[in-house]
Amino acid sequence: MKESHVSKKRLQDELKKKRPFDSLEQEANLNILRTNDQFQNRFGRLFREFDLTPSQYNVLRILRGEGKPMPCQEIAERMIQVVPAMTGLLDRLEAQGHIRRERCTEDRRVIYVELTETAKDLLKRMDAPVSELHKKLVGHLTQTELTQLSRLLEKARLSVQEKDK
Amino acid sequence: MKESHVSKKRLQDELKKKRPFDSLEQEANLNILRTNDQFQNRFGRLFREFDLTPSQYNVLRILRGEGKPMPCQEIAERMIQVVPAMTGLLDRLEAQGHIRRERCTEDRRVIYVELTETAKDLLKRMDAPVSELHKKLVGHLTQTELTQLSRLLEKARLSVQEKDK
DNA sequence: TGTCGATAGTTCACATGTAGTATATCTCCC
DNA sequence: GGGAGATATACTACATGTGAACTATCGACA
Numbered sequence: 299m300k301e302s303h304v305s306k307k308r309l310q311d312e313l314k315k316k317r318p319f320d321s322l323e324q325e326a327n328l329n330i331l332r333t334n335d336q337f338q339n340r341f342g343r344l345f346r347e348f349d350l351t352p353s354q355y356n357v358l359r360i361l362r363g364e365g366k367p368m369p370c371q372e373i374a375e376r377m378i379q380v381v382p383a384m385t386g387l388l389d390r391l392e393a394q395g396h397i398r399r400e401r402c403t404e405d406r407r408v409i410y411v412e413l414t415e416t417a418k419d420l421l422k423r424m425d426a427p428v429s430e431l432h433k434k435l436v437g438h439l440t441q442t443e444l445t446q447l448s449r450l451l452e453k454a455r456l457s458v459q460e461k462d463k
Numbered sequence: 464m465k466e467s468h469v470s471k472k473r474l475q476d477e478l479k480k481k482r483p484f485d486s487l488e489q490e491a492n493l494n495i496l497r498t499n500d501q502f503q504n505r506f507g508r509l510f511r512e513f514d515l516t517p518s519q520y521n522v523l524r525i526l527r528g529e530g531k532p533m534p535c536q537e538i539a540e541r542m543i544q545v546v547p548a549m550t551g552l553l554d555r556l557e558a559q560g561h562i563r564r565e566r567c568t569e570d571r572r573v574i575y576v577e578l579t580e581t582a583k584d585l586l587k588r589m590d591a592p593v594s595e596l597h598k599k600l601v602g603h604l605t606q607t608e609l610t611q612l613s614r615l616l617e618k619a620r621l622s623v624q625e626k627d628k
Numbered sequence: 629t630g631t632c633g634a635t636a637g638t639t640c641a642c643a644t645g646t647a648g649t650a651t652a653t654c655t656c657c658c
Numbered sequence: 659g660g661g662a663g664a665t666a667t668a669c670t671a672c673a674t675g676t677g678a679a680c681t682a683t684c685g686a687c688a
Contacts, residue, residue: 322609323597329616334499335543336623378500383645407653407666432488436619444487450612451494454601458501572636572683
């Protein structure tokens with residue numbers, strides 16, 4: 299980007315409203331946090347209309363993406379979350395009839411989780427509203443900006459890549 | 464299950480995984496979510512070393528930034544969170560001796576929250592490690608990239624700006 | 629002055645995320 | 659084949675978010 303000092307100026311103007319940040323790094327991190335909070339807030343409300351929590355939707359979405367039964371651990375890894383939390387989460391999804399659990403025959407420690415037809419239908423009904431909300435939240439950014447944003451976030455995540463989870 | 468259909472679907476999903484998802488908008492949103500999850504995970508561990516949860520640290524940080532007592536509601540607003548959650552949060556901070564609550568004399572509905580000296584000392588001790596982690600997480604991005612990232616996230620948040628909270 | 633709507637906090641019920649620990653199984657090595 | 663350590667889940671305790679409903683107080687208006 300050639301006009302780096304231009305955006306820097308605009309940035310400082312915005313910052314004046316409160317106290318300046320300690321560093322650009324802190325500012326970026328807080329921006330990520332705040333943006334995420336606001337966006338997840340919105341998605342949470344949408345999911346609730348379908349009687350799902352954000353985590354529950356996330357599990358169903360992952361299972362559909364995989365297209366076949368998955369062990370708990372693998373789901374937990376994709377959610378960047380601790381395994382113990384999966385138990386209660388899956389308990390409720392099972393009680394709601396959205397998933398089935400089946401113990402693996404080769405390795406009896408493993409339990410496979412599978413989507414039910416009910417869940418697939420529900421996901422299909424949610425696709426349009428979810429996609430709409432995605433566009434509503436960041437649709438005012440240009441294609442170039444969206445690509446830049448994703449690229450910057452991907453680069454940011456490199457710092458935690460080879461660490462222990 | 465019809466194996467041929469299933470594997471074809473999986474293939475398409477795998478292709479999508481490496482490239483844009485359903486849309487650039489969705490990709491950007493998921494990048495925000497994933498980056499935030501990983502980063503907050505790290506900060507959470509750091510805070511825990513000082514016997515604070517992320518939310519607790521956030522409250523203390525906001526109070527220090529303001530520099531004077533604040534009503535619960537205002538703290539909650541800055542945290543983009545629902546007021547009811549503040550009660551228990553403040554209860555624990557008070558029990559730990561980090562804050563004091565005082566009822567406002569003019570408007571007896573309002574309760575002001577104030578930092579104790581203990582909390583100020585704690586925050587001071589945490590400043591260096593926190594700043595270090597900020598740099599560790601996004602320090603590999605250039606100054607220009609950090610500025611770009613913040614600017615893009617600020618622009619992204621415009622979509623929820625004039626909405627109801 | 630007295631009631632009504634608005635506002636600040638609280639309380640409650642429930643789902644979640646985290647750490648720590650327990651249990652069942654598997655794998656490997658003797 | 660039997661036991662040690664590794665692995666996959668489950669269970670428990672606690673802090674947190676969320677919505678709904680409640681209490682105390684304030685402000686305005688009849």
